[in-house]
Amino acid sequence: MSQPHILTRHMVANRTDSNTLASYEQSGGYSALRKGLNSMTPEQIRAEVKASNIRGRGGAGFPTGVKWGFLAPAEPRYLVVNGDESEPGTFKDRQLLERDPHQLVEGIIISAFALNCAKAFIYIRGEYPKPARRVQRAIDEARAAGYLGDNILGSGFSLDITLHLGAGAYICGEETALLNSLEGRRGEPRLKPPFPAVEGLYAKPTIVNNVETLSNVPWIVNNGGAAYAAIGPERSAGTRMFSLSGHVNNPGNYEIVMGLTWREFIYDLGGGVPDGRELKCWIPGGASAPWFTPDLLDTLVTIDDVGQNGSMLGSGAVVVMDETTNVVHAAHRLVRFFAHESCGQCTPCREGTTWLERVLWRIGHGMGRPEDIDLLLDVCDNISPGLRWPPAMTTICPLGPSATAPVNSIMTHFRPEVEAMIAANELVQGGVSIG
């Protein structure tokens, strides 16, 4: 299956040095910036982004043009780029940062012009020194070339970009936690409203967008919003980066047009499950997403279809598990992550994730008790009453409710397996060594 390249076109054409300014300019880089700053107004650019129907690639899938429309008029106002990518299974932003940092920088400059921001920040997770280094180098190169700084390309528009390195806290990917972190505080999410577009960084109007979202902006400005909207299904416009991992023959990032089936994605693009083993289940959109089972292989990969089937595309991480996977161990790994990353502000999240982690651990280690099944479901219900999809919220941010997804998934699809494990009460090896 061939898929068009928008985001990855430059790195695919330039297999080695796509991260350098020289290479980026050679393949037409910064032409959208010239076009935008020299021949378009900020309103016109905002209109193109709105017409593109692009939806945020950070997880929530909110239409970018609509979000931009909420930006309050007060000044100064800020553009903040979310490069905190830390959800287990997700590694797409890392590729965009390492292999095409200028595409992002160009997208930021155009977007800041469209939003009338004089200062932008890129927040990159602390564990990503190489991506951070490459982005910083791109910022420096862009400044030296006159694409950044004062009076860019003679347009009268000035912009400064500061790269901020995180320090090992997944929760800082949540946009208000990220803003607190940028302000030099603990990365604890804020109650919304107010939304960042009204009161964000330093209580000023702020737009927070994901790395991939903004990396699309140069193409949209060059080709027009309508051309972008014409790609893929109506409510899942454009191409999108998916990170495929787990038990597949060809793991990696895939830029795809949404609307193909899961079978086409996992088997045709991903090469299927290694060694002819059977597919057991997969996570369609990151650690927070409820799992899918093979009966859904012929459903479509679109934001809406996945939502209707009770899950989400979220961060674009697809994790495949084959028949050898012990689902209790797998769920434990996911829940352990949430327990570790809970910021601790909300009791249901702080206490609940810890309970889930401990109970799953003891079931997985031959110490399960018959009442543990009800206990797990009860704790989930306390974190997110009714265990419905999308989850009910009892907490400041969605991290707590997210932790119920893996538990609920194994109870829905593999309950007899969990029960059998408790009955047998022996330590079962969970992972598969692939050698």
Add this chain to the structure above:
Amino acid sequence: MMDPAIDRVLTRWSPERQERARAVLAAYPERRSTVMPLLYLASREHGYCSREAMVEVGKITGLTSIQVESVASFYSMYRRQNVGKYVISVCTSISCFLRGADDVLAAIEDETNTPDGETSDDALFSVEHVECSGACGGAPAVAVNWELIEGVLPDKGRALCQWLKDTQPETVLADEMQALFGGQQSFDWGIAEPQGATSHVPAFERYDSAGDAS
């Protein structure tokens, strides 16, 4: 910016870090925002995020050292205890787990004689399991001072530790380690990255908020 309180701290730092700190102070509209980048610089100055490092950051930012500590303690990468020359971080999150990361961790613990979460007696290694390193397509992933290696199988994990012990490089380079000990990658890495890590504090090389051109 000639603030005597700031100068008293910064003049104790190496000239390069002084310069970096001044660039950080100029980059943010509000002083408080400099806490995170300064914590990295101070950690590098003191080897880790020691009491003294936090006191210094407090003096520069005008925060009390308790306020600084409250921020530092939120983030796992500000190490409040000394660690080994090489911090080996083994991802055991879902995708790496599915591809056998627990065996890789066990092999590395065994080879370095250092249990998960601890530092070897000779202070050469710290070993830890971490959550997703953003290399799930190249699982299992291992990082040395945050320089990533993808597709590391147990035997290669052992060989990596042995190599670190034998050669003790001052700078660890991801591409070099990937070529020697790695396998399946998340994506094509492109040209080799000339810069690597010279410590577990990821802000010393010039790529963090200081942003001055090289």
